[in-house]
Amino acid sequence: MGEILSLDCTLRDGGYCNNWNFREKNIEKIINGLAIAGVDIIECGFLTSRVSYNQDISKYTDLKQIEAFISKEANKSEYVVMMNLGEYKLEDLPDAAESVIGGIRLAFHKKSLNEAMTSCKIIKQKGYKLYMQPMVTMLYSDDEFIELISKANELNPYAFYIVDSFGTMDEDILLHYFQIADKEINENTYIGFHSHNNLQGAFSNCKSLLKSARNRNIIIDSSIYGMGRGAGNLNSELFLNELNSKYGKNYEIKPLLRIMDEVLSRFYNEKPWGYSLPNYLSAAHMVHPNYAKYLTSKEALLLEDMDEIFSLMDKDKAVEYDEEYINDLYMSYMSRENKNKDCIAEIQQKVSGREVLLIAPGASAKKEEEKIAKFVENNKPIVISINHEYAGCNVDYIFVSNIRRFNQLSEASRARVIATSNIHSGDIFATIDYKILLNDIDGVKDNAGLMAIKFAVEELGVNDIYLAGYDGYLKDSRLNYESDDLTVFISEESIDRMNIGMNCMIRKFKEKSNIKFITKTYLDIYGGNIL
Numbered sequence: 182m183g184e185i186l187s188l189d190c191t192l193r194d195g196g197y198c199n200n201w202n203f204r205e206k207n208i209e210k211i212i213n214g215l216a217i218a219g220v221d222i223i224e225c226g227f228l229t230s231r232v233s234y235n236q237d238i239s240k241y242t243d244l245k246q247i248e249a250f251i252s253k254e255a256n257k258s259e260y261v262v263m264m265n266l267g268e269y270k271l272e273d274l275p276d277a278a279e280s281v282i283g284g285i286r287l288a289f290h291k292k293s294l295n296e297a298m299t300s301c302k303i304i305k306q307k308g309y310k311l312y313m314q315p316m317v318t319m320l321y322s323d324d325e326f327i328e329l330i331s332k333a334n335e336l337n338p339y340a341f342y343i344v345d346s347f348g349t350m351d352e353d354i355l356l357h358y359f360q361i362a363d364k365e366i367n368e369n370t371y372i373g374f375h376s377h378n379n380l381q382g383a384f385s386n387c388k389s390l391l392k393s394a395r396n397r398n399i400i401i402d403s404s405i406y407g408m409g410r411g412a413g414n415l416n417s418e419l420f421l422n423e424l425n426s427k428y429g430k431n432y433e434i435k436p437l438l439r440i441m442d443e444v445l446s447r448f449y450n451e452k453p454w455g456y457s458l459p460n461y462l463s464a465a466h467m468v469h470p471n472y473a474k475y476l477t478s479k480e481a482l483l484l485e486d487m488d489e490i491f492s493l494m495d496k497d498k499a500v501e502y503d504e505e506y507i508n509d510l511y512m513s514y515m516s517r518e519n520k521n522k523d524c525i526a527e528i529q530q531k532v533s534g535r536e537v538l539l540i541a542p543g544a545s546a547k548k549e550e551e552k553i554a555k556f557v558e559n560n561k562p563i564v565i566s567i568n569h570e571y572a573g574c575n576v577d578y579i580f581v582s583n584i585r586r587f588n589q590l591s592e593a594s595r596a597r598v599i600a601t602s603n604i605h606s607g608d609i610f611a612t613i614d615y616k617i618l619l620n621d622i623d624g625v626k627d628n629a630g631l632m633a634i635k636f637a638v639e640e641l642g643v644n645d646i647y648l649a650g651y652d653g654y655l656k657d658s659r660l661n662y663e664s665d666d667l668t669v670f671i672s673e674e675s676i677d678r679m680n681i682g683m684n685c686m687i688r689k690f691k692e693k694s695n696i697k698f699i700t701k702t703y704l705d706i707y708g709g710n711i712l
Contacts, residue, residue, distance in 0.1 A: 182428075183395065185399050185401070185424060185428060185430075186221040187403065188221065188261075191440075192226045193239065198410070205236045208226075208236075209250045211440055213252045218421070221400075224286065227262065228285070229241070229265070229268045241262065244262070247260070251281055260282050261310075262282055264286065265288050267293070285312065287311070290317070294332070301333075305336055315329060317347065318346075319350065320500065330366050331365070340400050343358050343362065345375065346377065347464050348382070355386050355390060359394075371400045372397055373402065376402070377409065378415065379463065383414060387401050403420045405417045406441050411457075411474065412457065412461075418437045418441070451673070462487055462491055465491075472507050476511065486514070486603075493514070512616055515602070515616070516616045535562060536563070537562055537643045538699075539566075539567060539634065539637065539651075542571075543661065544652055546650030546700065547573070554573055567579075567580050568580070569586060569589070569664070580636065582632050586629075587606070596609070598610055601618065602614050613640065622686060623678065623682070624678040624679045624681075625686065630683070634690050638694045645695045646696045648702075651687075654676050656673050656676055
C-alpha cells in the first residue's frame with residue numbers, strides 16, 4: 182500500500198460558505214487544531230492579488246501574512262495555499278525557502294492549459310511543492326487527460342489531482358480516471374482527489390479509491406463538518422476516522438470536534454451547506470453549483486423548472502459561472518409565451534374609477550382581519566389578494582407570480598387568477614407578461630407584492646391603491662406570514678436589502694398613484710414617506 186496523506190481545505194473551500202470571513206482568532210484556531218489532530222497537509226486559504234488583505238479573511242496577498250497563524254511548536258503538518266490561475270502575480274511569490282508555506286495548489290481550467298503549464302513551471306522554480314488541480318476533470322476525454330498528464334510529467338509535480346468540481350463523479354468514473362493517472366503519471370507523483378458531495382458520494386468514492394490505490398501514493402482532500410460550496414465536501418472527521426480504523430493511522434478527532442463546536446457550527450446555523458435537491462440537479466446536469474444557488478434564490482421556481490433550465494444551458498457556459506447568462510436564461514424561461522385567454526382589458530374596465538385593495542400574505546392580514554373587512558364594507562374596492570387565497574373578505578381576483586403558490590390554490594379559485602406568464606394553466610382568468618412587471622432593484626426584482634402594485638399602476642391605470650399585509654420582513658421568518666403554509670425562510674443578510682428595496686419601489690409607485698397602507702408595516706422604518 183502506498184502512502185495516504187490527508188489534506189484539509191476548510192479555510193479555502195469552506196470559505197465559499199462565509200465569504201472566507203472566519204475571523205482572525207478562528208483562522209488560528211482552525212490551523213492549529215488541524216495540526217494538533219495530525220492532519221498531514223493544511224490548506225490555509227487562497228493566495229490572490231485581487232483583494233486587499235484583511236486578517237479576518239482567509240485570503241492572502243502575501244505568504245508572510247500566514248505566519249502569524251501558525252504555531253511555533255513543532256508539528257508534522259505541511260502548509261499550503263491555493264492559487265487560481267491568473268489571480269496572483271507570480272513575480273511577487275517569494276522563494277519557498279523564505280516561507281512557512283511548502284506547497285502551492287494551482288487550479289486551472291481546460292481552456293487555459295498552456296498558461297497553466299507556464300505558471301506551474303515558475304512555482305516549481307521557486308522551490309515549492311507543486312499541486313496541479315485541473316478543474317472539472319470529467320471534461321477531459323481519455324486522450325486529453327493523457328495529454329495533460331504528459332505535460333505534467335515534464336514538470337514532475339508533487340501531486341496531480343482528479344477534481345470532481347461539481348460532485349458528479351460516481352465510483353466507476355472516478356476509478357476510470359484514477360487508472361489512467363496511475364498508469365501515466367510519474368511514479369513519485371502523488372495522485373490527489375478533491376470531491377464534492379452533490380450526489381452524496383464523496384465518502385464512498387474516497388473509500389473505493391483507497392482500496393484501488395495499491396502502491397500509489399494518495400492525497401485525499403476533506404473539510405471539517407464537510408464545509409464547502411453548495412453540497413459541501415468530504416467530511417474530515419469521517420475520513421480521518423476511517424483512516425484510523427482501516428489504515429492504521431493515528432489522527433486525533435477531538436480537535437476537529439472542538440472546531441466544529443466553537444467555530445463552524447455558528448457558520449452552519451447562519452448559512453447551512455450540505456446536500457440539497459438543487460445541488461443534486463446541478464451535479465446531474467454537470468453545471469457550476471453557483472447556478473443552483475442563483476436559481477434557488479428565485480422562489481418562483483419549482484425543482485422541475487430548475488431541471489428544465491439546466492437542460493437548456495449551453496455546455497460552454499455550464500462550467501464557469503456567468504450571472505448575466507443565467508439571469509437572461511431565467512428571464513427567457515419565465516416569459517415563455519402563454520396561450521391562455523388574455524382578459525386584461527376586462528379587468529381594466531372593471532377597475533376604472535374604483536379603488537383597489539391589494540392584500541399580501543403578511544401576518545398583519547390575519548391580525549387585522551376585522552379592519553380589512555370593515556374597509557372593504559365601507560369603501561367597496563376591487564380586492565386582489567397576492568399569491569394566496571385570502572379568507573377575511575370576498576376577493577375579486579388573485580394575483581399569482583409563483584408556481585408553488587399557484588399549486589396551493591383550490592381548483593375553484595383558479596377562475597379568478599391573474600397569473601404571470603411563467604405559470605401555465607388552462608383554467609386561469611388572465612395572463613400578464615412576467616418581464617414587464619419586474620423592477621430594477623436587487624433582492625426584490627420579482628417580489629410578488631411589488632409586481633402586483635406595478636400591475637395595478639401601470640397596466641390597469643389605478644389611481645387609488647390600498648395595501649394590506651405588506652408588512653416587510655422580520656429576521657424571524659416565522660413571524661412574517663399570515664399562515665405557516667406560506668412561510669419562506671429568508672437569510673438574515675437578505676432581510677434589510679429586501680425591506681429597503683420594497684420601501685424604495687413603493688415610494689416610486691406613490692409618484693404615479695395614491696398608495697396608502699391600511700395595516701401595520703415595518704417598511705416605514707427604512708425612510709421616506711411611504712405611509
